[in-house]
Amino acid sequence: MTATKIAVIGGSGLYQIDGLADADWVTVETPWGAPSDQILTGTLDGIQMAFLPRHGRGHVHSPTSVPYRANIDALKRLGCTDVISVSASGSFREEMAPGDFVIVDQFIDRTFAREKSFFGTGCVAHVSVAHPICPRLGDACETAAKDAGVKVHRGGTYLAMEGPQFSTLAESKMYRESWGADVIGMTNMPEAKLAREAELCYASIAMITDYDSWHPDHGEVDVAQIIATLMGNADKGRDLVSRLPKLLGTERAPCPHGCDRALEYAVLTAPEARDPALVAKLDAVAGRVLSAP
Template sequence: MAVIGIIGGSGLYQVDGLQNAEWRALDTPWGAPSDALLHGMLDGTAMVFLPRHGRGHVHTPSSVPYRANIAAMKAAGVTHLVSVSATGSFRDDMAPGDFVIVDQFIDRTVQRAASFFGPGLVAHVSIAHPVCPLLSAACADAARGAGATVHEGGTYLAMEGPQFSTVAESRLYREWGCDVIGMTNMPEARLAREAELHYASVAMITDFDSWHPDHGSVQITDILRTLQGNVGRAAEMVAALPGLLTDAACSEGCDHALDHAIMTAPDMRDPAMVYRMKTIAGRVL
C-alpha cells in the first residue's frame, strides 16, 4: 500500500482534511526533522506531512535538516514523496502562479550534507533521472484538476540562498537552460533516491527572477502575494493525489535504487554506520 509523504515549502505548513490527523514527533540518527510529522488518512490512503521550514518558518534553506527529514519520512513508512516548493522563473511562458513539474536539477548548493552514506559504508546511486515519472504525472494531473496552469518537465536550479540571485547570476542560469530557481530541492532529491523513495517535485512559481527587464528585482512582498494563491491550489492538488496513484511499476526503479549501489565489502563495513543506516538501506544491508 502506498503511503504518500508531502514536504511543504514556504506557505504550506499543514494539510487540511486529513482524517484522524495527529502530529507525531520523531527523532532519527541524523537528528530531529524540521518539525513533527502530521499523520492522517485521505480517501483511504495514509498520508504524512512535514513542513520543510517548520511551522512558523524557523529554518533557513541552509539550516533545513534534509537528512533527518528524509529519514523521518522513510521511518514513517512513506513510499511516495512529493516536494512542494516556491520558485522563481527563468521563462516568459512560465509565469507567476504556474506550476512546474520538475524533472531535472542543477545543484549549486555548497553548505549541505548531500548523502546518507560515508566512510565505512560507501555507495553510489544514479540520479540521472532524479524524479519518479509516475508520481510526477499524478502530480501534474492533480494540479490541473486544481485549476493550475501546469508545465510538465523543467530544470530546477538549486541555489544556496538565503539571498536571491544577482542579475548576472540570473542571466547565466537562463543561458544554462534552467527553467526555475529555488533553494531547497537539493540535496532533498538526492537523499530521497538514496532512501529508495518515489520522489516528485512541484515548483510553484511566485516571481520572475531578477533577469526579467520588466519586473526588476525580486521583492518578498510580491512573492508572498502570489504564494497565497499557489498554496490554495497546492492543497487541492494534494487532496487529489490518492485517487491518481497507480500500482504500475516505476520505470526508474526508484524503490530499488540501492540494488547495486553499495561498494564497501561486507567484512569492511563500519558496524556503527550499518546500524545507523538500517532504516534507509536495511533492505540491502
C-alpha cells in the same frame, strides 16, 4: 504489492494539508537528528498521508539549515512510499509565470553547505540521479494540477542555489541563458538525492512566485509580491495534494522506473569492511540491502 503512503514536503507558504482523517502530529526520532518539525499523519480518501513542513511551523529553518537527512529518514521510517515536494520557486521563462506550477524533471545543484548523502567513510554507495524524478509520480502531479484548474508545465530544470540571498542579476542571466535552467529555488537539493538514496519515489512541484531578477519588466525580486503570490499558490497546492490519493491508489506495485531499488548495486564497501556505527544509522534508508545475506 505495497500499501501506498504519500508524503508531502511543504515549502514556503504550505504548512499543512486539509481534510486528513485521524490527523495527528507525531514525533519521529532519527539517527541524523530531529526533522524540521513533527510530522502530520492521517488518511485522505482512505490513503495514508504524512505531511512535513520543510521549514518547520513558523518558518524557523533557512534553506541551508533544513535537516534534509533527518527529514527523508523520518519519512522512510514512517513507511512512506512516495514523496511529493512542493516549493516556492522563481522562473527563468516568460511562459512560466507567477501563479503557474512546474513539474520539475531535472536539477542543477549549486548548493555547497549541506550534507548531501547518507553514506560516507565506512559505507560507500553511489546511486544514479540521472533521472531524479519518478515519472509515475510526475504524471499524477500533472493530472492533479490540471484537475485543480492550475496552469501547469510538465518538465523543467530546477537550479538549486544555496541562499538565503536571491540571485544577482549576472547569476540570474547566466542560469537562464547559458545553463538553460527553467526555475530556481533553494531547497530541492540535496532532498531529491537523499530520496533516491532512501529508495523513495520523488516528484517536485515548483510553485512560481516571481521572475527572479533577469526579467527586464519586473526588476529585482520583490519579497512583498512573493508573499502575496505564495498565499494564492498555497491554496492551489493544497487542492492539488488533496487529489493525489485517488490518483495513486491504496496499493502500488514495484516502481516501474526502479526508484525503490536504487541501492540494488550501489553499495561498494565490502560487508566485512563496513563501519558498524554507520550501518546502524542506515537502518531505515538502506536496511533492505545492508541486512541482506
